Amino acid sequence: MPSPESPDAAWPERLAAYRAQLDCRFPQVGEVFEACLLDALRVLSPAGVSAYLDCGRFLGRMGRGVEPLLTFLEEWPSTAGILGEDALPAINHTLQLIWKSPNGKAITPFLQTLAAVARRLPSREQMQHYLDLTLDLMERTSGSIHGIHKSFASHGLPDFLAQAPILLNGLAIGGLQNWVDYGIRNYGNHPDRQRAYFSLQSADSRAVFQRERHGTLLVDHEHLLDLCLRGLWGDSAQLVPYASSADPTGHSAQADASAPLLPYYDASGIRLPDVLDEALGVSGIDRYRASLAHIAGHRRWSTPLFADNFSPMQRMAIEIFEDSRIEKLILRQYPGLHRIFLALHPTPVEGACNPATHSCLRHRLAMLSRALLDPAHGYQDAALREFVERFAQTMASGEASSEAVATLALAYVARTRRQSDQLANVHFADTMIAYRDDNRHLWRFHELSDDEEMFEPRPTAAAAEVDRLPPRHYPEWDYQSQTYRPDWVSLYESLHPSGEAALIDRLFDKHAALARRLKRLLDLLRPQDRLRVRYQEDGSELDLDIAIRSLIDFKSGATPDPRINMSHRTNGRNLAVLLLLDLSESLGDRVRVGNGEQTVLELSQEAVSLLAWAIEQLGDPLAIAGFHSDTRHDVRYLHLKGFSEGWGDPVKRRLAAMQAGYSTRMGAAMRHAAHYLAAQPAEKKLMLILTDGQPSDVDVQDERLLIEDARKSVGELEQQGIFTYCISLDRKADEYVHDIFGGRYAVIDNIERLPEKLPELFMALTR
Numbered sequence: 001m002p003s004p005e006s007p008d009a010a011w012p013e014r015l016a017a018y019r020a021q022l023d024c025r026f027p028q029v030g031e032v033f034e035a036c037l038l039d040a041l042r043v044l045s046p047a048g049v050s051a052y053l054d055c056g057r058f059l060g061r062m063g064r065g066v067e068p069l070l071t072f073l074e075e076w077p078s079t080a081g082i083l084g085e086d087a088l089p090a091i092n093h094t095l096q097l098i099w100k101s102p103n104g105k106a107i108t109p110f111l112q113t114l115a116a117v118a119r120r121l122p123s124r125e126q127m128q129h130y131l132d133l134t135l136d137l138m139e140r141t142s143g144s145i146h147g148i149h150k151s152f153a154s155h156g157l158p159d160f161l162a163q164a165p166i167l168l169n170g171l172a173i174g175g176l177q178n179w180v181d182y183g184i185r186n187y188g189n190h191p192d193r194q195r196a197y198f199s200l201q202s203a204d205s206r207a208v209f210q211r212e213r214h215g216t217l218l219v220d221h222e223h224l225l226d227l228c229l230r231g232l233w234g235d236s237a238q239l240v241p242y243a244s245s246a247d248p249t250g251h252s253a254q255a256d257a258s259a260p261l262l263p264y265y266d267a268s269g270i271r272l273p274d275v276l277d278e279a280l281g282v283s284g285i286d287r288y289r290a291s292l293a294h295i296a297g298h299r300r301w302s303t304p305l306f307a308d309n310f311s312p313m314q315r316m317a318i319e320i321f322e323d324s325r326i327e328k329l330i331l332r333q334y335p336g337l338h339r340i341f342l343a344l345h346p347t348p349v350e351g352a353c354n355p356a357t358h359s360c361l362r363h364r365l366a367m368l369s370r371a372l373l374d375p376a377h378g379y380q381d382a383a384l385r386e387f388v389e390r391f392a393q394t395m396a397s398g399e400a401s402s403e404a405v406a407t408l409a410l411a412y413v414a415r416t417r418r419q420s421d422q423l424a425n426v427h428f429a430d431t432m433i434a435y436r437d438d439n440r441h442l443w444r445f446h447e448l449s450d451d452e453e454m455f456e457p458r459p460t461a462a463a464a465e466v467d468r469l470p471p472r473h474y475p476e477w478d479y480q481s482q483t484y485r486p487d488w489v490s491l492y493e494s495l496h497p498s499g500e501a502a503l504i505d506r507l508f509d510k511h512a513a514l515a516r517r518l519k520r521l522l523d524l525l526r527p528q529d530r531l532r533v534r535y536q537e538d539g540s541e542l543d544l545d546i547a548i549r550s551l552i553d554f555k556s557g558a559t560p561d562p563r564i565n566m567s568h569r570t571n572g573r574n575l576a577v578l579l580l581l582d583l584s585e586s587l588g589d590r591v592r593v594g595n596g597e598q599t600v601l602e603l604s605q606e607a608v609s610l611l612a613w614a615i616e617q618l619g620d621p622l623a624i625a626g627f628h629s630d631t632r633h634d635v636r637y638l639h640l641k642g643f644s645e646g647w648g649d650p651v652k653r654r655l656a657a658m659q660a661g662y663s664t665r666m667g668a669a670m671r672h673a674a675h676y677l678a679a680q681p682a683e684k685k686l687m688l689i690l691t692d693g694q695p696s697d698v699d700v701q702d703e704r705l706l707i708e709d710a711r712k713s714v715g716e717l718e719q720q721g722i723f724t725y726c727i728s729l730d731r732k733a734d735e736y737v738h739d740i741f742g743g744r745y746a747v748i749d750n751i752e753r754l755p756e757k758l759p760e761l762f763m764a765l766t767r
Helices: 011-022 027-043 046-061 067-083 085-100 104-112 114-120 124-141 157-170 173-187 191-198 203-212 218-233 284-301 312-333 335-344 361-373 382-396 402-416 450-454 501-510 512-525 544-555 600-618 649-656 666-677 703-719 737-741 751-766
Strands: 239-242 264-266 269-273 472-478 483-495 530-536 565-570 575-582 590-593 596-599 622-629 635-641 684-691 722-728 745-747
Touching: 011 027, 011 046, 027 046, 027 067, 046 067, 046 085, 067 085, 067 104, 067 114, 085 104, 085 124, 104 114, 104 157, 114 124, 114 157, 124 157, 124 173, 157 173, 157 191, 173 191, 173 203, 173 483, 191 203, 203 483, 218 239, 218 269, 218 284, 264 284, 269 284, 284 312, 284 335, 312 335, 312 361, 312 382, 312 402, 335 361, 361 382, 382 402, 472 666, 472 703, 483 666, 501 512, 501 600, 501 649, 575 600, 575 666, 575 751, 590 600, 590 751, 596 600, 600 622, 600 649, 600 684, 600 751, 622 666, 635 649, 635 666, 666 684, 666 703, 666 722, 684 751, 703 722, 703 737, 722 737, 722 751, 737 745
Parallel strands: 239 269, 483 635, 575 622, 575 684, 684 722, 722 745
Antiparallel strands: 264 269, 472 483, 530 565, 590 596, 622 635
């Protein structure tokens, strides 16, 4: 590139010629034009400067005010330095297409982020892909009245352009393409949802973003890290992800909003970044292990201190000494972590901070932290070396304590404090130790102050009373795009409330004749090949032979065998059953039964009670659960009977309290039920679904969407070895139930016969 032209006697004349070529009369432009032009002359050829001014003249005359022109004049020189001046025609072509559409307001965010995008996409080919992606998004999300000319601006384009640097900071251009395609497919006709998606505000947007990101995702390794935490540290804290920043190492983080958040722990669990890339030769999973070990060490050995009597400078020093103490104790137990800690810990250069212009406190403490971790640190500062030795002496006596290292930290601050430590300009380079937590747990406060604003508020008593478990998130199948919507459904599970067990007993009295007939059928199905399992400490019967032998041993002074019981198991029937009940609002409909009326819910109670009693007679493990939904954000899964529970009053009380309400999001409920059924050790696993209508919900307009999702979930269950069968009470079920379950369904037209048909159908399936 040519060197900048030096202002000389001819410079005013040339400047006037450049102003004439730009031909702009905005006073704001006149104030900065010369500075922008000098920047352009440093990186552009004469032809490039001419194209630069021509593009500026177009932006100044297109009727969008001064902002687009000012942004272009300031941003293009740095952008051209990355992409080359030959990239301008493609940029200019994109600008003109946006201008000719109803999306003129998107030009300013496009130009404002252009330089940042260029830094992430430095090749011409990548930038062209980004421009094509921008135009494709504009074309597919702009609306028209008659389907000929675009009349309405894209709702998501300005937000997408504003978020482009953040998106490209976590995604490759191919991943960005997939992310954009997903948003267009699912929210092309929903303005508010489209804006929320492309501005990274919706949960769906962030979930797809995470799916397309590179690096090690916490959600993919949460189970492994949880086992590590439990096995190595005996700690069962929950791992909670938070949205991480872009800087993978933290070594050069600045004190602004772009700096990465540090891990921490609070009442809700251990908070870790949602994704970590490989950095400094350390894999993402090892970086998670380092953070987890450091936090687990704090949870085991750190004691909170009162912060009121310490200055911020003193607290910073105490945190460094305490972090070093914790890592010293960790390495005594697991010395293999030393390599990871050393690789991830920054190595500040001695003398890199100028105390005349910057506050060097952070730099000195980072050097000290490195020296306490690395015996071969090589630092020559006398105070640093003295306190490294004093720290070693403190730790030589055992674990020391938080109070002991706090005393040492105060002595260090008193020895090394400088007047320049109060300067506003702080030296941050190589001072951020990203794998360590932020030490909020280390401080307690006598009095409320501004320091508490950065901490989570303490949960109130009302908030602590939770009547259901935290949500589990399940995907949902979108048949139109043939893709899953990740983490789309939030499912809450809880134990069903209890009612009066006598209600179920009265139902049995009502169906006494049917129960006797079922009893005869059950006797034919019950396995006859029972096997004795001897030598059991707990069992159903006393094994007399072993008991007598143990008594003889006891009388003779020998140690008796405590395994004096035996139990029985069947050798011919190995089946686990889960009955999933649709508890949607339509169960409250009334039907004629004999000379009176009953609700479908009451008939379902009778049928389920008889079925549970019948399966209990056969000895098959049985679980019963109900479900209903109120949009995808609140699918409720209610436990009525667990596999390990017998047929007794607790189960009867829950069945008696069944109520109908809300809608039927079947796919998510089936996926969650499979989570429990798949864990059963039985050879055969059967899921029975009792429903009175097709899958639906209030937030879904396309009636095929939830039908196709339920169909997809049936296929997923088959891959897990789970056999599904549907019992439908809807006379019109043939129109959709075959699409979901294939031929594995039965429609009971006479609902009043449900108590009789359901147990008989089960026995026919399992004969």
